[in-house]
Amino acid sequence: MLALQLACGGWIASAVGAAARLGIADLLDDGPRSAADLAQATSTVAAVLSRVLNLLAAVELFEATPDGRYSNTEHSQALRSGDPHSMRNFCMLAAGEYQAGFGELMHCLETGESAFPKVFGGSVYEYMARTPNAAAVYDRAMDDLTRPVGALLAEMRDWSAGDLAVDVGGGRGTLLKSLLGAAPLLRGLCVDRADVCARATEDLKTETPDLADRLRFVSGDIFGDLPGNGDFYILKNVLHNWNDTSSPKILGALRRAMASKLDARLLVIEPLAAVAAPNTHQAVDDLMQMVICETGTTARNLAQMHNLLEDAGFTVVEVNPMRTGHTLMEAIPTV
Numbered sequence: 001m002l003a004l005q006l007a008c009g010g011w012i013a014s015a016v017g018a019a020a021r022l023g024i025a026d027l028l029d030d031g032p033r034s035a036a037d038l039a040q041a042t043s044t045v046a047a048v049l050s051r052v053l054n055l056l057a058a059v060e061l062f063e064a065t066p067d068g069r070y071s072n073t074e075h076s077q078a079l080r081s082g083d084p085h086s087m088r089n090f091c092m093l094a095a096g097e098y099q100a101g102f103g104e105l106m107h108c109l110e111t112g113e114s115a116f117p118k119v120f121g122g123s124v125y126e127y128m129a130r131t132p133n134a135a136a137v138y139d140r141a142m143d144d145l146t147r148p149v150g151a152l153l154a155e156m157r158d159w160s161a162g163d164l165a166v167d168v169g170g171g172r173g174t175l176l177k178s179l180l181g182a183a184p185l186l187r188g189l190c191v192d193r194a195d196v197c198a199r200a201t202e203d204l205k206t207e208t209p210d211l212a213d214r215l216r217f218v219s220g221d222i223f224g225d226l227p228g229n230g231d232f233y234i235l236k237n238v239l240h241n242w243n244d245t246s247s248p249k250i251l252g253a254l255r256r257a258m259a260s261k262l263d264a265r266l267l268v269i270e271p272l273a274a275v276a277a278p279n280t281h282q283a284v285d286d287l288m289q290m291v292i293c294e295t296g297t298t299a300r301n302l303a304q305m306h307n308l309l310e311d312a313g314f315t316v317v318e319v320n321p322m323r324t325g326h327t328l329m330e331a332i333p334t335v
């Protein structure tokens with residue numbers, strides 16, 4: 001019965017989140033292992049872990065072997081840390097804090113307010129700022145979502161034309177790392193909250209030391225003063241989190257930063273609202289914005305994004321759909 005299956009879907013999500021957190025797919029890298037063995041490796045209770053794995057084998061995320069062990073499947077590759085298409089951290093975030101937020105969906109329905117603050121006592125970013133372990137997962141969850149976009153954006157335009165790309169709300173600099181990898185003369189400046197920049201600066205030294213002399217993280221406020229010397233400004237999946245009161249303020253901050261460099265370009269990369277009936281992914285994302293993000297945040301269509309940019313003092317010069325489902329809008333300051 002579909003209703004029953006869907007109503008229990010949250011339990012499956014919790015099992016996926018637990019497997020991601022425990023690193024089960026990484027532990028199965030070298031071949032099948034028993035629940036007892038995996039429980040020992042993860043300091044968990046074998047009787048519970050075997051049930052979790054049985055559930056995940058039933059939905060084909062893992063496979064139960066005839067001798068009672070478990071192995072990876074094509075689907076569990078997404079839970080492996082090193083996989084280029086890894087979604088391990090996003091699965092932890094989605095099945096963790098976001099799902100807890102969805103637990104207060106009725107609050108959102110009854111008041112129109114975001115449910116996240118009701119559960120966590122503050123917005124996503126207030127919570128992340130005071131919860132370093134969760135914030136480290138959040139940062140890497142954004143990596144998971146952004147890696148494919150970075151690879152695509154690196155191919156979509158000639159980055160050698162400019163020498164400084166500024167990613168505003170750029171997290172761990174995932175997008176900039178892709179661009180810098182493709183354009184050896186390009187430098188990157190990633191602006192984000194102080195704790196994000198501190199973690200990203202440390203990780204840069206160990207994870208991508210070859211980029212350390214061209215990529216810098218600068219703590220800053222997307223609503224405040226932003227660096228004014230960029231050739232390109234990038235805003236990816238940032239407006240997506242803010243309502244129609246806050247979003248113009250973010251674009252206003254960018255417009256002020258670009259006031260002395262009128263030949264600079266702003267690249268806004270967002271998943272836009274579906275024109276026809278949304279598919280499951282789009283519908284989930286749309287609802288997520290209302291439940292998890294700032295109160296009143298909704299998906300915007302192309303015309304709404306256009307208006308938002310024009311009202312903030314930008315002229316949209318190019319619009320390109322991306323294979324990832326995002327749309328790349330390029331704008332210049334209106335003079």
Ligand SMILES: C[S@@+](CC[C@H](N)C(=O)[O-])C[C@H]1O[C@@H](n2cnc3c(N)ncnc32)[C@H](O)[C@@H]1O
Pocket residue numbers: 125142143145146168169170171172174191192193196220221222223235236237238241
């Ligand atoms: C949805 S994430 C997108 C990250 C990145 N652009 C990407 O697409 O992977 C939003 C980012 O905005 C940052 N952010 C939120 N509020 C901010 C603020 N007031 N000032 C600076 N950064 C902020 C968050 O820390 C987070 O890294």
